[in-house]
Amino acid sequence: MKDSDKMKNNQTYDVVITGGGIMGSATAYCLTKTQPGIKVAVVERDPAYARASTTLSMSNVRIQFSLKENIQISRYAFDVLERFEDEMAVEDRRPKIYFHREGNLFLVSAANQDAARRAFDLQRSLGCRIEWWSPQQIRERYPLYEPGADIVGATFGPDDGHFDAYAALMAYKAKAKSQGAEFRTGEVVKIRAAGGRATGVDLGADETLTAACVVNCGGAWAAQLAETAGVKLPVIPVKRQIFTLDTAVKPDGPLPLTVLLSGLYFRTETGGLILLGKSMEEDPVGFNFSWDDKRFMEVLWPELAEFVPAWDRLKLVRGWAGLYDVNTLDHNAIIGEWPEIEGLYLATGFSGHGLQQGPAVGRYLSELILKKPMSLDLSIFTPKRILENRPLSEAGIV
Numbered sequence: 001m002k003d004s005d006k007m008k009n010n011q012t013y014d015v016v017i018t019g020g021g022i023m024g025s026a027t028a029y030c031l032t033k034t035q036p037g038i039k040v041a042v043v044e045r046d047p048a049y050a051r052a053s054t055t056l057s058m059s060n061v062r063i064q065f066s067l068k069e070n071i072q073i074s075r076y077a078f079d080v081l082e083r084f085e086d087e088m089a090v091e092d093r094r095p096k097i098y099f100h101r102e103g104n105l106f107l108v109s110a111a112n113q114d115a116a117r118r119a120f121d122l123q124r125s126l127g128c129r130i131e132w133w134s135p136q137q138i139r140e141r142y143p144l145y146e147p148g149a150d151i152v153g154a155t156f157g158p159d160d161g162h163f164d165a166y167a168a169l170m171a172y173k174a175k176a177k178s179q180g181a182e183f184r185t186g187e188v189v190k191i192r193a194a195g196g197r198a199t200g201v202d203l204g205a206d207e208t209l210t211a212a213c214v215v216n217c218g219g220a221w222a223a224q225l226a227e228t229a230g231v232k233l234p235v236i237p238v239k240r241q242i243f244t245l246d247t248a249v250k251p252d253g254p255l256p257l258t259v260l261l262s263g264l265y266f267r268t269e270t271g272g273l274i275l276l277g278k279s280m281e282e283d284p285v286g287f288n289f290s291w292d293d294k295r296f297m298e299v300l301w302p303e304l305a306e307f308v309p310a311w312d313r314l315k316l317v318r319g320w321a322g323l324y325d326v327n328t329l330d331h332n333a334i335i336g337e338w339p340e341i342e343g344l345y346l347a348t349g350f351s352g353h354g355l356q357q358g359p360a361v362g363r364y365l366s367e368l369i370l371k372k373p374m375s376l377d378l379s380i381f382t383p384k385r386i387l388e389n390r391p392l393s394e395a396g397i398v
């Protein structure tokens with residue numbers, strides 16, 4: 001290929017974002033909103049989002065965390081989601097994201113009571129609405145539930161809920177595009193860096209996007225991508241499964257996302273259905289998207305029916321698998337500039353709670369990149385802690 005031909009395949013941007021899931025799209029939106037005219041490209045290889053975690057998630061948002069910054073991130077998400085449909089309107093097209101506030105209910109045992117109480121007190125001290133229920137209150141509020149002798153109570157976050165993740169993603173994308181961001185279909189095969197600085201990305205063998213700022217929003221693939229620039233991240237893809245159930249006995253109204261002591265969780269979905277999942281030790285590491293009805297039949301259904309006896313009759317409608325980008329250092333986000341490569345930013349390691357963090361992370365990254373004052377200081381999630389092997393600790397609810 002002649003040099004002049006090569007030039008045809010090179011384009012220059014201010015910022016190139018790898019991955020157009022919630023992180024990449026929210027970041028593109030915030031950058032183009034904060035600095036009109038900035039040249040931003042988002043590269044996504046799966047434009048139908050068949051494998052993105054964003055579209056395979058439970059779409060839950062909650063303040064029930066025990067790390068202050070995670071609580072603040074979710075409160076920020078509440079604010080954004082409440083005004084989202086107005087803010088994301090493009091001309092006369094107003095997205096609908098169906099933000100439902102049916103709450104989250106975390107069951108408490110004698111063993112985890114102290115940690116739950118500390119998290120509860122912290123959430124309260126930060127101004128969140130959070131309630132401590134007795135087993136009797138659980139039964140009164142949700143008559144289908146049968147808390148066993150091991151349950152001493154529950155925490156209920158009335159503002160927690162869920163929304164349509166795909167609709168929110170499409171809205172971010174449409175608004176970012178209307179503000180000038182370019183969404184490109186393609187695969188980033190290499191993040192380029194020279195002399196300690198990011199210089200762009202390669203899309204296949206003969207196309208380079210040049211940029212002094214590259215943002216790795218590659219989700220469960222982020223560590224693979226980082227490796228192309230010589231960066232090692234403690235982030236692994238772990239398969240998680242969700243099941244859709246049609247129960248013979250329907251609840252009277254919406255059920256909160258209910259988290260049992262074993263970690264099994266479920267909530268109502270539209271169409272009278274129930275969504276259910278559970279993270280398990282044996283969940284495989286790797287890029288595997290198969291789902292398995294045996295797990296539901298043999299393990300999860302008996303656990304569910306013990307807590308909701310009326311659900312000993314139900315139809316398993318379908319299931320799916322998606323990937324958590326698990327940060328094996330401390331199960332928390334890794335957000336910010338990589339200390340050894342100027343201009344290389346990371347947003348990964350969300351370990352199962354990243355969807356709700358998209359709005360705050362997009363905002364934070366855009367402020368870091370554009371050197372603006374911080375709306376919400378998320379520096380605690382700095383990638384520097386990876387190099388220093390300094391995990392964050394979040395006892396109790398993660």
Ligand SMILES: Cc1cc2nc3c(=O)[nH]c(=O)nc-3n(C[C@H](O)[C@H](O)[C@H](O)COP(=O)(O)OP(=O)(O)OC[C@H]3O[C@@H](n4cnc5c(N)ncnc54)[C@H](O)[C@@H]3O)c2cc1C
Nearest residue numbers: 019021022023053054057058060188219322353354355356
């Ligand atoms: C089953 C399940 C349930 C979950 N439930 C919740 C929940 O209830 N609440 C919550 O907050 N979070 C939840 N999560 C976590 C949440 O979905 C993720 O943390 C979040 O969506 C991560 O967003 P992302 O943009 O980083 O990743 P993704 O949505 O995965 O987007 C990354 C994108 O990068 C693209 N990409 C990767 N490599 C390349 C490349 N080389 N070139 C081009 N494109 C590339 C991928 O195609 C992908 O579209 C859940 C996740 C799963 C799997």
